[in-house]
Amino acid sequence: MHRTDVCSVPAQGPTLSELGTVQTCAEHCPECFRSGLFFDPENAFGRCKQWPAPQGRACRRFIAEEAAASGAKCVLTHNPTWIIDPIDGTCNFVHRFPTVAVSIGFAVRQELEFGVIYHCTEERLYTGRRGRGAFCNGQRLRVSGETDLSKALVLTEIGPKRDPATLKLFLSNMERLLHAKAHGVRVIGSSTLALCHLASGAADAYYQFGLHCWDLAAATVIIREAGGIVIDTSGGPLDLMACRVVAASTREMAMLIAQALQTINYGRDDEK
């Protein structure tokens, strides 16, 4: 049966309900997914068209924090892949500290196509779709454009390692930025929401060693579509699996941060 359903989404970017539509499309097209059918790779939502999957591979894949925690491999192939952190800010959640989010990213051919981050306690839905802009509850997002570190609010997170050597490096990085006269440095307990604050212009830079691809996938699309930049801590292009990032409102700010940092090694998501 040739399906021509359009899992279309309005141009202003997806909302969970449209995403739900895409998911409904997937549910409505079980034969698509069973026989390895793809969404049209030219358009992440696209038309759910029927054509044979190459080498009969299953079509969409999932990379999720809890699956990785129970031993699943984090390998980003060319297949359409959902990259999910179901609760970002778990420690906050158990303390009833209201900085908790759900993060859902989607990649096709290893290109991040769209991201959705839902700030559960504030009912703020951040969305971004490649080439179609970034939004919070339908309001367009723009980064601050700040290039002066002395006027910048810099966000970071501690990362999971707490051994003395790692903590020394973490604190040393924070000290370096404060010595460089950063206007402020903040740790809020959720990398995805910190990155959304950057996309909204409420912060000017973010860096972290020890986060994961599921923290970065959705937020990277949202920041890029808000006019920001997301790179590796080396100053090179983002490596989604490298467990490290610098994001900023401008390339100048990103390079200032990257040059100040000492590396903390957390390995790679695709090598664990």
Ligand SMILES: O=P(O)(O)O[C@H]1[C@H](O)[C@@H](O)[C@H](O)[C@H](O)[C@@H]1O
């Ligand atoms: O709460 P989960 O298990 O998602 O872990 C998150 C940490 O809580 C954040 O500090 C950290 O910045 C990352 O967001 C990390 O994913």
Ligand SMILES: [Mg+2]
């Ligand atoms: Mg997380």
